[in-house]
Amino acid sequence: MTGLPQRFLPPVLIGLLVWFVPPPDEVQLQAWRLLAIFLATIAGILAKTLPLGAMALLGVIASMLTGVLKPDEALAGFGYPVVWLIVSAFFISRGFLATGLGLRIAYLFMAAVGKKSLGLAYSMIGVDLVLAPAIPSNTARCGGVICPILQSVAVSFGSRPDGASARRLGAFLIKASYQGGVVVSGMFLTSMAGNPMAAGLAAGMGIEIDWTTWFLAALVPGLLCLMTGPWILYRIYPPEITETAGAARMARRKLEEMGPLKPSERIMLGTFVLLLILWVFGGSLGISSAVAALTGLAILLLTGTLRWKDILGERGAWDALIWFGVLINLASHLNSMGLIPWFGDQLAAVLGEGHWMKSFVLLSLLYFYSHYLFAGNTTHISSMYAPFLAVAIAVGTPPLLAALVLGYFSNLFSGMTHYGTGPAPVFFGTGYVEMGDWWKLGGLLSVVNILIYFVAGGLWWKVLGIW
């Protein structure tokens, strides 16, 4: 229990401070107190007082004990369909990894386009892109499937971490895949746990973003970023080895060892295809994305592809249930109690006159680069997405445009640091890329990505009629 007292200071101090400061005239006392609890929770998460889920749980318990929320209001988040969308996706992704289908797809890509080191980087991004819709844990996807493959490829070419040989091949592959993963996470509603949270927060403000809307709008800028990122890195941070025919051969050998698709892999593949169909077309059948995900889970359970004990042991899913269920619910209450719209109006007044575009660009850059201060996407989203969206709307930004851009930026911003998202410590921890390079390259690519999203994305969204 050493160190507990200090770690407890930030949430306690911030909570008490806000609680006892008298609220502005326009804000109800209950809303202000909920804000105190919410900010204390976020402070505890940032200060790592306790793990994310534990802090979230303490926050919601505090809201009940203080009478700020009634128990059924406080716990309602655990029954939100959007929360179960992400929980089921965690379960489904376990099937992806456990059946070996994820690995097989990775080797297929490698065998096809892995003959050059640039192709190898693109192949890993391709794998990521294919797995992403059904694996919302980018840590499981990038850290569990892609990173281990890259490491073994690099070593097989004599490129080892922490030395002169790191730059031979490994450093380029690791950095390119990591940056690709950051973009891929933003491309589907279901490719990062925080995306449905952003969509849920937007829904609380009357902006509906379904699976297809999210994906369609991300398609053009996302693919552009995925194409340019590795190419830029290949120019400015090149590997010494450019021919990697051995990697493609290794992939083909691994595929031969695997043999034909196992029955469990077939079921997994079929479920995945069905899931994609339901996510894209389910709306017209009245099947929401959450019900689609739960249906996929049902198929895996019925066919024995996943056993109940696998489900019960999937800690990541239960963790997501708690932090997601709490944070989105607290944020929703802050919104419905009028606090977030009020904040939006205040800040909009400060931003003053002028075209919304200027203010929105400013806001989204602030949202983006404040991520230097955050470890992980979800804390950032849960604390800043809703208020920034409220301000953006208050200054006149088309609501859906604002919700989507902030949603995409909620992924892109994690490319800058070695702690910006779950897989960051995994990739950085391989030791291939020095910290200075990691930050410099990440910073550079953040500018490229932002430009692509604003310019090419802006045009594309105009075509789609989003603004």
Next chain:
Amino acid sequence: MTGLPQRFLPPVLIGLLVWFVPPPDEVQLQAWRLLAIFLATIAGILAKTLPLGAMALLGVIASMLTGVLKPDEALAGFGYPVVWLIVSAFFISRGFLATGLGLRIAYLFMAAVGKKSLGLAYSMIGVDLVLAPAIPSNTARCGGVICPILQSVAVSFGSRPDGASARRLGAFLIKASYQGGVVVSGMFLTSMAGNPMAAGLAAGMGIEIDWTTWFLAALVPGLLCLMTGPWILYRIYPPEITETAGAARMARRKLEEMGPLKPSERIMLGTFVLLLILWVFGGSLGISSAVAALTGLAILLLTGTLRWKDILGERGAWDALIWFGVLINLASHLNSMGLIPWFGDQLAAVLGEGHWMKSFVLLSLLYFYSHYLFAGNTTHISSMYAPFLAVAIAVGTPPLLAALVLGYFSNLFSGMTHYGTGPAPVFFGTGYVEMGDWWKLGGLLSVVNILIYFVAGGLWWKVLGIW
């Protein structure tokens, strides 16, 4: 995947049959279809098509896919406070066992009254009674703490299972403790996972049962059963060894080895006392039993007595979240759609005229002895509690009386078989008691328990003003 097809027949057949039978005039089509899904789920649970939690999850997914319930209605159960009461209690009980406090309490009782074999049986019931309010998993409590102690005591007296020496000591201790556990499970709202479910179903019919009401009404008949049970077994199923001073000595030695209370045990004990205080008096402070339990959990997390990874790995709690959250929600919808009251009226009409007492005794006996058909309490409660309560009320039984009696019987009925509740297979599985004896003694004690609850309980509940 062998055997899947056969196991899938019962739920599929029952579901389709009810779905396609036209509903009676008074019943809405939606309600009837929900009944089909509910009965199919129960059939799958009874047929062990898939584990309890998995079947429950499939049931709720079916309700959404068929459009019978909207996603937010179908998933709302995961946000019910009563569900989180039981989930938190599971987490708290992990602290009880992990800190060693549970074992210490057991040895304290043994050292105090364990000098004779009858005293030893009472001492284990005492332990059970003390642990019960905060350990809703009777399997963890009886199977995890008590049964292992009894086995080692029996063996230390030369009484081994499956042979002539079984009856020397082990058989009596095992059977007496098991029967005691059945009664203890019924004494607190929080001593068995199904009790809050019964209370929640009653609440759906407008009958509020708080922690204190449940406990107070159970106190007199419960204690009487706990006193008479071991005594009767001691007469008709006596151990050959009656003096067990060695056991008390062993307990004292174990206590010496344990040394003074560890800090974590102190925190656990303090949390437990606070929990009891909040459960008994929290109502007047506006702290519901669920918030009390969550507060206890918060203390254990804040003090580091439980770590977040312990919580995430507590499969029993997540399992309970799923099956409890689904079944109570489905049953609640059946009730609010008017199906359960309608069923109650129908059966009440069949039962015909006469005093409510006659009808209610008949109903509760039917409820009790139908447990020969059930493995585990919760399936029985989720499928039969609400309709039987509805019938009881329809024939004129005072509602609170009916809700409590059926609630207590939901525990007592599991004394009859070796599969009637979670710890049954654990105790029976020790091999000390032959199956014939297990059933005969269980049958006999069921009559004793019912008589005590009806006669002594009836008087006590009159005194309390429950009827």
